[in-house]
Amino acid sequence: MTQPLVISIDAMGGDHGPPVVIPAVVSATKSLPEDVRFLLHGDETVIAAALAKHRDAAQRVEIRHAERVIAMDEKPAQALRRGKGTSMWAAVEAVREGQAVAAVSAGNTGAMVAISKLILRMIGDLERPALVTSIPTPSGVTTFLDAGANIDCDAERLVEFAIMGEAYHRAALGVAKPTVGLLNVGSEEMKGHEEVREANRILREGRIDLDYRGFVEGDDITRGCVDVIVTDGFTGNVALKAMEGAGRFMVAELRSALSSGLMATLGALLARSALLKFRERLSPPPAAPLLGLNGLVVKCHGGASERDFAMAIRLAVDLARSDFSAEIERNMRRLPDALAEPAPAPTIEASPTEGAAQGASE
């Protein structure tokens, strides 16, 4: 007999809470194998009532009562102080205690990052978790991080993101040697601010086992010229939301363009199913894992629908079955060496390596 695979769920998180989360769990149980089971953290009475009509699902669920909930506008520091005993805290704690392989929540992002970091701790010497997301491209997906967990990022953080993102892409998508790019405002070496230029230098040195391809630009995110694109959480969050907004605007424009005139309307009716497929393909992914933790945490967006939350659960199951955490750990071991000053002068004998140009070229 195989061990059951248990997913720990914050049943109260998100804009909607149990009315969305519980039906999502019920729907997920239908498509996931028998060995996937759930811990639901939150108000016992509410959860039990919502499960009453679903006997099959209820048999795969264990309810853990949690008295309190972290509010969507609570600050991270506040969430850390008073988080114990909340449904989110309990959901993450179950992962640390080995009772579940992953935690899923649609709650407050900042609180979730802070609580996960405190409870699970970072892998090795990693500093902060990163939110990773997948963007559709003509040929597949771009793994994009940080999606907004880290506002201020120095060069070391960006290098960490490159390692985490590459390991994630390999584990989640089965690409043996993913290519990596650093987001910048141009492809020339002298472009960008100090942090990206320094991260570029470290990655170029090649002491980390990464297929690093240099700088990429904003329009490369949907182009698929590299597998993994790395940026700070401020730029990443703005770029993702800008693309999401552009997508929404385009769908609205398209709808209005297609309803002007009889022929256009007729055309749109005929092309209806093709257009639906198009919209489907462009919806932003509803969930993103937090990378770099000793344990798997999946963040579902706050306004998630039942379908979105069910997708987040399936993502957690898929990731739990992959070995991306081990991949990250393996690469992290190379980090301290990579961050060392380039080409230190050997004491006994000078090695005839190609001298790394260190000076700023301007």
Added chain:
Amino acid sequence: MTQPLVISIDAMGGDHGPPVVIPAVVSATKSLPEDVRFLLHGDETVIAAALAKHRDAAQRVEIRHAERVIAMDEKPAQALRRGKGTSMWAAVEAVREGQAVAAVSAGNTGAMVAISKLILRMIGDLERPALVTSIPTPSGVTTFLDAGANIDCDAERLVEFAIMGEAYHRAALGVAKPTVGLLNVGSEEMKGHEEVREANRILREGRIDLDYRGFVEGDDITRGCVDVIVTDGFTGNVALKAMEGAGRFMVAELRSALSSGLMATLGALLARSALLKFRERLSPPPAAPLLGLNGLVVKCHGGASERDFAMAIRLAVDLARSDFSAEIERNMRRLPDALAEPAPAPTIEASPTEGAAQGASE
């Protein structure tokens, strides 16, 4: 008799140079009034040859020979050192000398910013020019800056951009009191890095005559909830290119969705003209003015087509006829006061104002 309105053009700039620029000038002369005339800077022989077949246009053009051209990958510092005598330098110099009301170039952006700043100098105490662009929204356009002229921006730069962008929106679009937002990763006051929080504080203080509405997010760029959106040139450039890439991806996806299956193809044929209108509406603007200079400079994108460059010329003419520079100057006078420390304690008597919370709340 009215004075002619002269536009000074870098005929050699951009990826294509004269083969695109000269036909664009010829086409612009056809739609612009008789009093609009041109100074063309660049290789006299090449320009004269290209104009030979267009006698009407040639009569409204004066050629100024320039021996050299600034390369597209030249660094700003290098362009400043060896820029004198190039077509770009001469085009901007004609504005300073009052021979033209605006300069237009599709050349190297960094070089153009540096050269324009050196030759024309900034208005008042402004520090750096900003590239401003217009993004379509359901109800009109968003004025968005900085589009990439300034990679590192402190709070004062962001406040300057707010002043310049607001004045530009009023002058270019005739909106009496444009609303202004600051791009961030969330709308709550505690969100974002120090620079945006500090700029938010200065703008909130209300000592500058702006209708400031606080933080906006990436998806607000195409939503039109405020007229002017301000950010640093790194984030701005990435967001614009990300949206452009998303647009290109969507059009490609749409085309493929609409060609799958007979009904979809039939539908697409019928909706063809509506789809063309849709694409038209979504093309990114081909030209952007550099704000904050004592003189008008319009930057056309490097890969500009003949049609794009003609649009840049028309933009220069429209802006030359507006009074946006005077608008910027008027607002700039309020800046030193606005940047002063909030609510300085009076020496004689304490004023019973609501104490501005200055401490970080975390």
